[in-house]
Amino acid sequence: MxxxxxxxxxxxxxxxxxxxxxxxxxxxxxxxxxxxxxxxxxxxxxxxxxxxxxxxxxxxxxxxxxxxxxxxxxxxxxxxxxIVRTALAPGALDRGLTLALDGVQDAGNVGTLIRIADWFAFDRVVLSPDCADLFHQKTINASMGSFVRMTAHTAELARALKKTSAPILGCDLTGDDVHALPPLRDAVVVIGSEGRGLSPAVAARVTRRVTIPKFGGAESLNAATAAAIVCDNLRRAQARV
Amino acid sequence: MxxxxxxxxxxxxxxxxxxxxxxxxxxxxxxxxxxxxxxxxxxxxxxxxxxxxxxxxxxxxxxxxxxxxxxxxxxxxxxxxxIVRTALAPGALDRGLTLALDGVQDAGNVGTLIRIADWFAFDRVVLSPDCADLFHQKTINASMGSFVRMTAHTAELARALKKTSAPILGCDLTGDDVHALPPLRDAVVVIGSEGRGLSPAVAARVTRRVTIPKFGGAESLNAATAAAIVCDNLRRAQARV
Structure with a gap:
């Protein structure tokens, strides 16, 4: 009834x-x-x-x-x-691994990125306020159970990044080879929007630009694909220590 | 008019x-x-x-x-x-790198996978007949220009794989660490459907099972994410030679 x-x-x-x-x-x-x-x-x-x-x-x-x-x-x-929202504690980004989403518009992509963060046991995901909603059906569908396991915060990204001592990794086409990443115990990986990439304010906070080696003709990889490759290489580099 | x-x-x-x-x-x-x-x-x-x-x-x-x-x-x-369809020539899979999609249902995923194959300069993509249509608007949208650059064939996958001499790589949770892949000049990477994974007939053709090391709680990665990580590792292993 x-x-x-x-x-x-x-x-x-x-x-x-x-x-x-x-x-x-x-x-x-x-x-x-x-x-x-x-x-x-x-x-x-x-x-x-x-x-x-x-x-x-x-x-x-x-x-x-x-x-x-x-x-x-x-x-x-x-x-x-x-809906439970946990505030990002001061200094939280300094420790462990953070996946930070800067204006990722598609709910399915946000969900897939949360699932990737969960697979690679990141400590948290941070969404800029203009990301697709964490509590949208499509986000939760794509994240599968990772929606429950991962801690996700919404925060003004550029401001939060300004205060962290952890290296901030951003993908572009002219950075260092992602295969040559040193072992990083603490890191923030920032992923930009599907169409526009990183916002200028967040791009300005990146301290280590990394590039996924390209062999063919595609101009770019999508946000989730690039994130997955960076996370895999980050964990692989850590395992060498 | x-x-x-x-x-x-x-x-x-x-x-x-x-x-x-x-x-x-x-x-x-x-x-x-x-x-x-x-x-x-x-x-x-x-x-x-x-x-x-x-x-x-x-x-x-x-x-x-x-x-x-x-x-x-x-x-x-x-x-x-x-619509131009190119038949898969006999012996085509023996040479170079092939991304083979086994029942990938979502047109967006098929497009994303074609874009990944293009980024890593694979020689061809092969779609099983039950994949989402290559000529669907959503497939082409997601593949971006890669739709034009990549050669894509539709073929009975299990039969085509039976005849090839190239190693056939499939992802599962108990294979060899993808980080330890040897250099392979020729290889077929098979990617299964979003819900069911590889069909039994295609799974039976896999000659090298690889696993993406998992650190956290997610049960799986999605098809495109897993493909991207395998392709990156394949190219990285080749570069060591």
């Missing part, structure tokens, strides 16, 4: 503005909800039809799900989670 | 089936059309409104473009290209 007020709330959480106001996000789909549950995420509500095999807080009908769902083919489950 | 027959043809080329029947594909958007032109792709027709600064074969109005376009916000240009 789904009240009119509940229906309205679930639908309104599709809007970033409402999510921020109410402090909750919605997530649909058996696979992604199961992944978050497996990663020990605690949803505040789980609306589900009889087809959903897992736990639920609200049993609803297929017709009610169709009204609440954002998708043409609704799944059997729609979960609501609380 | 756009005739009714032209309009119908342009619209119908949005369907894969019609593309195959007629042997043409359509592509919209200033950026991607300009990229293909810069890569010397020769379109058979270019329909454009007065806002398009480049060459055109058919001048049409904004209203006509709105009718022909697939997008809610049409661009100033819609180009038609001939």
């Amino acid at each position: 789904l009240t009119k007020a509940e229906l309205q709330r679930l639908r309104s959480l599709r809007e970033k503005k409402t999510r921020e106001e109410l402090g909750f996000f919605v997530l649909e789909g058996e696979k992604v909800v199961a992944e978050l549950l497996a990663a020990k995420f605690s949803f505040s509500e789980i609306y589900a039809t009889p087809a959903w095999p897992g736990a639920k807080t609200h049993a609803i009908t297929v017709e009610e799900m169709a009204r609440a769902s954002h998708f043409p083919t609704p799944s059997s489950v729609l979960a609501v989670g609380r | 756009l005739t009714k027959a032209e309009l119908q043809r342009l619209r119908s080329l949005r369907e894969k089936k019609t593309r195959e029947e007629l042997g043409f594909f359509v592509l919209e958007g200033e950026k991607v059309v300009a990229e293909l032109l810069a890569a010397k792709f020769s379109f058979s027709e270019i329909y454009a409104t007065p806002a398009w600064p480049g060459a055109k074969t058919h001048a049409i109005t904004v209203e006509e473009m709105a009718r022909a376009s697939h997008f809610p916000t049409p661009s100033s240009v819609l180009a038609v290209g001939r």
Whole structure:
């Protein structure tokens, strides 16, 4: 049973503005909800039809799900989670490995980047305020369970980078060969937007420009691809110590 | 001026089936059309409104473009290209570097993988017949100009792999460390579908299983991310010779 007020709330959480106001996000789909549950995420509500095999807080009908769902083919489950934002502590970037996203616009890319950070056991991800929303369905879909495991902060990137003592790595086409990276225990890897690359304020903070050797004709690699290669080389260099 | 027959043809080329029947594909958007032109792709027709600064074969109005376009916000240009399919020559996989896609379903991923193959100067990309269509707008968008530069074949993958003498590299979680790859002048890198990985028939052809060292909690990397890391390591190992 789904009240009119509940229906309205679930639908309104599709809007970033409402999510921020109410402090909750919605997530649909058996696979992604199961992944978050497996990663020990605690949803505040789980609306589900009889087809959903897992736990639920609200049993609803297929017709009610169709009204609440954002998708043409609704799944059997729609979960609501609380938005928790952790402030970036002063000095946090000085220690360990940080993946910093500067204006990455596509929610799928943000999610994929969080998954990469998780694979390589980065300590945190920092998103500039103009990145795609961390609590968008597409971001969470692409990040898989990494959304739960990784600590993600939103912060004014150029300002946060200004204060850190860790080396700041940025990709461009004329930097040092990424294959020759020295072992770095602490580092920030900055990744720019798909279309424009790094913003000037963030680019000015880069202390080590690295380049992925190119052999063919492509002008660039996409953000997630470049990030993955840099992270792999960073971990490989560390392993040499 | 756009005739009714032209309009119908342009619209119908949005369907894969019609593309195959007629042997043409359509592509919209200033950026991607300009990229293909810069890569010397020769379109058979270019329909454009007065806002398009480049060459055109058919001048049409904004209203006509709105009718022909697939997008809610049409661009100033819609180009038609001939579909050219090159058969995979016997023995082709024995020489050089091949990126082979086994059931990669997402058109954006197929495009990104073609761009990666181009960056690392692979000799060819081979798509299994159940991959997303090479001539889909999203594939071409994601591949950027690499769509023009890379030679892409569609072939029954398991059969083609059976006949090759080149080592066949597949990613899994229990293979040899990708950082310890020997220099390989010739190699086929196989990439599986996003959800299911390699098909059993293709997995059975893999002669060298490689693993990207994992440090954190993510269960996997996505297809394009994994491919990029393997390609970078392959080129890096070659450079040591």
